[in-house]
Amino acid sequence: MATVVVPTPATRRQRKAWRGPWRYPFGLQTFTWVYLIWSIVPIGISILFSFNAGKSQATLQTPLSLRWYSGRNKSFPSVLHDPILHAAVVQTLKLGAIVTLITIPLGVGFAIGIDRWRGRTSNGFNLVMIFSFVVPELLLAVALYFVFLQLFKFVHLGSEAETAALVVWNISWPAIIVRARLVTIGKSFEEAAADLGASRMSALWRVLTPLLLPAIFASAVLTFASVVDDFVLVEQLSGNGGSQTMAVIIYSQQHGGGGGPALNALATLMLLFSLVVAALGYGAYRLMTRGERGSTTEALTSIAGM
């Protein structure tokens, strides 16, 4: 549908400023599209292969079917009927939920506390938190492996160790995002609450928390997605089977030569979970920041942790 857009003076000025007297950078645009195609099309193809009629991972075999999702063939089990794949789906969702539920309160409290409680101790902890964000995951995994093996022997490798590790690995999401939001909010709302007679507790609960809600939500979405995607920590700390997530199963089966469209189906399900969570997060973020300045791009970048 063709619509005629009459540029308002503001947009015309803006556009002139960006374009200047020079032409539109078609070269850059082409480059961007080539990149986007390169980054997205392979994923689409891998989703397509998950509907293969045969067991090839390299070619499309029609007619497309759901046999790798729910088929009952014993020798080529589907995600639904292969006990290992099925268990991986359940473990991933469980771990994602538990880790998010622990990480978010810890991280949000940490962000508010560190931001308001100025001093050497708080600076130190903040530094530690940022280090936990940048340290290579493998090194953290090795370190935690030794701790659970030699020191905290009561934390068994498996779901317990995975949870402890994933919480520490993801705590920086709420800590960083909520703290950034705190900085943007500023102190004026709290000062107003103080002037109006609120105690610190009630200002925190009735004024600050509602304002922080979008950031809390965005970080919850990121934490969940990051747990679903996590590979290194879970692989190193999963012990002897039973507590492996989808990512670890995809790696170990593909690497072990047991690949097949069932793994593509598993990966597609993983993508589905992430997309549902992302869409929910985006919708909720828009809903919560309704009436605020800023727009779609703002919500999009927040949900991606920028």
Place this chain on the structure above:
Amino acid sequence: VATVTETKPAAPDRPPHAATLKPAKGSRKSRWQARSRQDRLDSWKPRWLWASLAMPGSIWLLLFFLLPFYAILCVAFGTLDPIFQSPVPIWNPFAWDPQTFVNVYHELSITFASPFWRTVWYVAVSSLLSLVIAYPVAYFVTRHAGKRKSLYLILLISPFWVSYMMRMLAWIDLLQTNGWVNDVFEWLGLMNRSTPANWLGGHSLTVILGLVYGYIPYLIIVLYAGLDRIDGRLLEASQDLGFTKLRTFWRVTVPLSRQTILAGMFVTVLPMVGDYFTNQLLSARKSTTMIGNTIEGQLNYASAQSDGAAASVILLLLLVPAMIYYVRSTNKASRENA
């Protein structure tokens, strides 16, 4: 700072507007007004609230982040059980035994040398390649996407939501000997069907492709966020003062985004150094092993575990300068924003 009892403004469960309706009486009111706003906020009750809010997270970080890195040192400086050959950590730093480091240092020059230098080489090439691809894309989307910015952002962010394993799986599918990449090469007349290229058979090129494909979404997000913060008026000013667009780019945009580029490089380099799964999935040959594979492999054998710990410590020490730089620059950026 005054004591808490003096400044108690209102009962906690009073509605927020109560104070305006019923102002506090007498001298207490005047003292209340005399104090600065900041003071009032600081002396709110209870004072320990902030510390107690931060405590649970801090304790978790202590137990599962700082302590593990101490434990890794204790294992690396520890000894081996004489019977089982399993590592025995030495918790007292004054009794640390550097023997393992001597061993690892020798291994570094023999068996570890090739994975180590290969890691340096792979990471350097892949991160530079990522930058060369990511920068123009991020630049285009920040400066020229116009009304379609949201669409571009959705497309740029979408790989971020796809699991890393799935993205690798996608290329495993495409790069099989009878896969679609070979089909395209054959169709272009560059390849003979009878001798298909075995992309997954230990090619450095494939591993580098995998690393770039795997980590570039993170880099683009960092670059986009950084470039988006550059004040457009500076670019306008530069053009008003006679710079061409290209010169504006080189002399204004690039210098202003130097911090962002460095941050983006750390975002790709640090995880790439610890990567051991990309090359395992896309090649699984000894000719493409990286330092991550060496460390990960040593965890599987009790007798090699302390060597693994020592190698991790060495790797960590090599990366600490980069991490400190990154932490300092992000700290500085957040202070400037505040």
